[in-house]
Amino acid sequence: DAGITQSPRHKVTETGTPVTLRCHQTENHRYMYWYRQDPGHGLRLIHYSYGVKDTDKGEVSDGYSVSRSKTEDFLLTLESATSSQTSVYFCAISAQGQGVNSPLHFGNGTRLTVT
Amino acid sequence: DQQVKQNSPSLSVQEGRISILNCDYTNSMFDYFLWYKKYPAEGPTFLISISSIKDKNEDGRFTVFLNKSAKHLSLHIVPSQPGDSAVYFCAARGAGNTPLVFGKGTRLSVIA
Numbered sequence: 001d002a003g004i005t006q007s008p009r010h011k012v013t014e015t016g017t018p019v020t021l022r023c024h025q026t027e028n029h030r031y032m033y034w035y036r037q038d039p040g041h042g043l044r045l046i047h048y049s050y051g052v053k054d055t056d057k058g059e060v061s062d063g064y065s066v067s068r069s070k071t072e073d074f075l076l077t078l079e080s081a082t083s084s085q086t087s088v089y090f091c092a093i094s095a096q097g098q099g100v101n102s103p104l105h106f107g108n109g110t111r112l113t114v115t
Numbered sequence: 116d117q118q119v120k121q122n123s124p125s126l127s128v129q130e131g132r133i134s135i136l137n138c139d140y141t142n143s144m145f146d147y148f149l150w151y152k153k154y155p156a157e158g159p160t161f162l163i164s165i166s167s168i169k170d171k172n173e174d175g176r177f178t179v180f181l182n183k184s185a186k187h188l189s190l191h192i193v194p195s196q197p198g199d200s201a202v203y204f205c206a207a208r209g210a211g212n213t214p215l216v217f218g219k220g221t222r223l224s225v226i227a
Contacts (some may be wrong), residue, residue, distance in 0.1 A: 004158075026197035033214070042121075043159070044202060058214060090158050103149060104215065106158030 003027045004107035006091050012113045019078040021110050023091030025071075031094045032074040033104065034058075034066065038086040043090070049074055077104045088112075118142045119207050121218035130227045134192040138218055141186065145207040149215070150179060150190045154217030155200045162203075163190070195225045 003026035005017055013019050020067060033048040035058075045058030047066040055066050063085060067075045089110045096102035120139045128134045136150075146167040151159035164170040165179045165188070172179050178191045192199055205218040 023126075035217075040219060041216040043206075045214050048214060103161040103164060104151075104159075106151075106160070107160045108156070 004093055004105060005089060006089075006107040008110060009108070010111045012115060013081050014115055015082060016080050016095050019081050019114075020110070020111065021076045021089055021091075023074045023076070023107060025074075025093050027095070027105075028071060029093040029095045030071070031096070032068065033075045033092040033094075034064075035090045035092060035106075036060065037090060037109075038087050041062070046076065046089075064068060078112075081112075085115050086112060086114045116141075117219075118145075118216050119205055119218040121203075121205050121221050123221050124219070125222040125224070127226060128195045130197055130225055131194045134190075134195045134199065134223055134225065136146060136190040136192075136203050136205075136221050136223065138190075139186060140188075140189050140207050142207070142209065142216075144209045145216075146210055147208045148179070148188050148207075149206045149221070150198075151179075151204040151206060151217075153204065153220070156199045185218060192223075195223075197225050197227050199223060200225045 005024045010039045035043045036048040044060045046064050049055045049068040065077045091107040092104040094102045149164040150162040153159040153160045163174050163177050163179050165181050181188045202220045202222050204220045206215040208215045
């Protein structure tokens, strides 16, 4: 699994509550990413980080924030969860961005259900 | 506006035969293409890639073909095995460290 741990693996929460998902890597890779996977949409990028405290928005960033205070940890926060954020969330890492010799390695995902 | 399209949601193939998964893209600035494979309850895993300077890349049973003029790539699996049953995602990237754009995936079922 390329040293990537996502926690929790499953979570059920209520609409309006804050939720934080954690991604922890042991590879010391510079780049980290959060994707969500939904039926009929494939994988869509939420936010990514290219170093400690350096982050940028992806395609579907509304309603999400991220933080990276250490190389090994990348947190995804839903400030006020909505039902549309029910999804499977994947963290990914790469050493050199998404370059030719540096494909993404994904964690096993967090299944989030917002009721 | 979908930049990477996998128009077949599913594909069923007999064991031992060839599986061909297709992917089309619209952005002519894409220069690097990848295929990922995903089993249920697991994260996607990298399978094979190709850069725009090539038209073919082979790795064992897996071959990716790129037709830049048609903005089309395909993944060939020969021979197909039941363990190949999974969802396959096509992805593409522009120059520099721009993030990958993924297609919606094709579910391959290899029937024994």
